[in-house]
Amino acid sequence: MTRPDEPVRQDPAGTAPRRGAVGLGARVEIFGERSGPGCAGAWLLIGPLAWICSESVGPLGTIPLDHALRRPADGLPYEYFFVGRDGSFGYRQLDTAEEGVPDTQLQPGFGVALRFTRARPGTSDVFGLTSHRFWVPMRDLNGPVRSLGSLGAPLDDTLAIGFVIADQARVYSAPKLAKRTDAEVPRLTRVDVLEERTEARETWLRVGEERWLRARDVTRPVRVAPPAEARPGERWIDVDLERQVTTAYVGTRAVYAAPASTGRGAAGSELATPPGVHRLWVKLAATDMDNLENLEAEENYAIQAVPWVQYFERGYGLHGAFWHRAFGRVQSHGCVNLSPGDAEWLFRWSSPRLPEGWTAVLPTEYEPGTIVNVH
Numbered sequence: 001m002t003r004p005d006e007p008v009r010q011d012p013a014g015t016a017p018r019r020g021a022v023g024l025g026a027r028v029e030i031f032g033e034r035s036g037p038g039c040a041g042a043w044l045l046i047g048p049l050a051w052i053c054s055e056s057v058g059p060l061g062t063i064p065l066d067h068a069l070r071r072p073a074d075g076l077p078y079e080y081f082f083v084g085r086d087g088s089f090g091y092r093q094l095d096t097a098e099e100g101v102p103d104t105q106l107q108p109g110f111g112v113a114l115r116f117t118r119a120r121p122g123t124s125d126v127f128g129l130t131s132h133r134f135w136v137p138m139r140d141l142n143g144p145v146r147s148l149g150s151l152g153a154p155l156d157d158t159l160a161i162g163f164v165i166a167d168q169a170r171v172y173s174a175p176k177l178a179k180r181t182d183a184e185v186p187r188l189t190r191v192d193v194l195e196e197r198t199e200a201r202e203t204w205l206r207v208g209e210e211r212w213l214r215a216r217d218v219t220r221p222v223r224v225a226p227p228a229e230a231r232p233g234e235r236w237i238d239v240d241l242e243r244q245v246t247t248a249y250v251g252t253r254a255v256y257a258a259p260a261s262t263g264r265g266a267a268g269s270e271l272a273t274p275p276g277v278h279r280l281w282v283k284l285a286a287t288d289m290d291n292l293e294n295l296e297a298e299e300n301y302a303i304q305a306v307p308w309v310q311y312f313e314r315g316y317g318l319h320g321a322f323w324h325r326a327f328g329r330v331q332s333h334g335c336v337n338l339s340p341g342d343a344e345w346l347f348r349w350s351s352p353r354l355p356e357g358w359t360a361v362l363p364t365e366y367e368p369g370t371i372v373n374v375h
Contacts, residue, residue: 003025003056004023005021005022005360006021006022006052006056007011007020007021008020008021008050009043009050009052010049010051010190011036011051012034012035012043013038014037014053015037015038016051018262018362019049019050019051019354019361019364020050020359020360021072021358021363022046022052022359023285023357023359026356026357026358027357028044028046028052028269028357029046030046030215031045032044032048032343033045033054033187034051036051036057039055040053040055042054042328044226046163047355047363049366054373055349056361058272065096065141068259070295070360074148074149074340074341075147075149075307075308075340075342076113076307076320077113077286077305077307077344078115078286078307079112079114079128079143079144080111080112080113080144080145080305081111081112081114081128081138081142081143081144081145082109082111082112082141082142082145082323083106083107083109083111083112083141084108084140084141085108085109085133085174085255086108086140087107087108088106088137088140088141089102089104089105089106089136089137090103090104090106090132090134090136091103091127091134091136092133092135092189094120094121094135095121097120097125097127097135098120098125098137101237106136106140108134109301110302110303111303112130112131112304113130113131113145113302113304113305114129114131114136114143115128116128116131116137117129117313117362118191120173122234126138128141130304131286131288131305132278139308143225145322145323147178147322147329147341148188148325148327148343149192150258150273150339150345151163151188151258151259151327151341151342151343151362152190152246152256152257152258152259152338152345153190153197153258154208154255154256155221155254155255155336157177157253157254159182159222159223159247159254161190161192161193161220161221162190162207162213162220163189163190163191163218163220163258163327163328164186164188164189164217164328165187165188165217165218165219165267165328166187166216166217166218166366168185168186169184169185169186169187169189169213169214170184170212170214170217171183171184171213172212172214173212174210175197175204175206176199176200178279179280183211185207188259188325188328191205192208193218193220194206194207194208195204196318202215203213203216205218219245219328220245220247221243221247222243224238224240224373224375226249226251226252227371227373228277229277229279229371230251232251232373233251234250234371235249235250235349235351235358236249236370236371236372236373237249237318237346237350237370237372237373238337238373238375239262239372239373239374239375240375241262241275241374244260244261244327245260246258246342246346248346248349253322255349258338258339258346259328259339259344260327260337260338261321261324261326261328261330261331261337261338262329262330262334262337262374263332263335264330264332264333265333267314270333270334271332271334271351272334273316273332273334273336274334275374276313276374277371277372277373277374278309278313278371278374279312279363279370279372280311280352280363280369281311281312281362281363281369282310282311282360282362283310283347283350283352283354283358283360283361283362284309284310284311284359284360285307285358286306286307286308286354287308287309287368288302289301289306290302290303291321294370299335301306303323306321307320307322308320308347309344309345310346310350310370310372311352312346312369312372312374315334316335317335317336318335318336318338318346319335319337319338319345320337320338320339320341320342320343320344321339321343322340324337327339332347336374350369350370350371351367351368351369351370352364352367352368
């Protein structure tokens with residue numbers, strides 16, 4: 001593809017409903033062509049209900065593939081950095097970077113996604129090419145960000161899993177406060193729950209041989225029935241606002257669970273995750289997120305290329321978060337934050353599927369969006 005985020009249509013017409021978008025440099029297989037309005041060339045069929053204009057397609061070898069998304073590592077499709085306290089500038093051309101007027105300005109604390117780095121010709125100054133295709137001096141950036149990878153895990157439908165939410169969960173040799181040991185389990189550790197017992201009004205979880213944790217130090221998925229909107233055997237995602245856990249189901253069978261961070265606002269506010277039964281209305285491999293237009297915000301943020309975004313209600317969705325480690329606690333501006341690895345797992349598991357080389361995909365009648373049940 002010769003243009004970034006080239007629209008894909010459901011029919012060979014510029015006014016047809018959007019099906020998704022294909023990234024710059026992506027290779028596509030062509031199954032047919034047809035003339036139609038909105039394209040001076042021909043509309044090319046690249047998949048079921050997927051048409052692109054031939055004006056955006058070039059022969060193999062003519063498009064630099066280094067502009068495509070990198071293969072993910074621990075759930076991150078790019079290397080991510082944060083702009084240092086003095087801010088920075090971006091330049092369209094590497095050869096003349098910092099020699100003239102900058103092309104963009106980056107505020108302190110904003111997150112940038114880098115495709116790759118390169119030294120400016122004739123110097124030892126290293127610059128990074130952002131997802132917006134600006135060259136930024138690496139000396140102005142802090143990072144790279146270290147991903148938590150996956151905190152969740154596949155399930156065998158027993159739901160015998162938990163995630164430590166205390167900063168350091170004390171280990172007990174028996175379900176009694178007097179049996180305290182010197183051992184501790186770090187926050188966000190995944191544990192297998194082998195037994196549950198209540199003693200003296202305290203609930204305990206056995207997570208190993210003579211290893212007990214207080215239940216209050218652990219969050220766990222709890223089985224819920226499929227929403228009425230789900231067909232028998234359909235895939236759906238459950239978001240538990242009380243427990244801060246997200247669970248993937250196939251019908252009544254739980255297949256994956258992970259700690260989450262949902263909206264920190266009061267119920268009904270802009271910063272609260274909207275409850276109810278929703279369906280994914282678009283999936284994006286990565287997209288920018290910010291609140292720069294909100295003049296009443298207590299603080300501004302801007303993050304480039306937030307990964308594995310699945311919107312289910314307007315601008316609320318599930319996505320990977322690498323800028324905090326508060327999973328298992330409310331934290332977000334309203335979205336369902338997941339570790340990058342967990343977000344990627346759910347993204348690839350849910351419907352509609354994102355074809356190779358695409359940057360966005362929308363549901364169709366034949367491939368509806370996965371249900372997201374928030375409660």
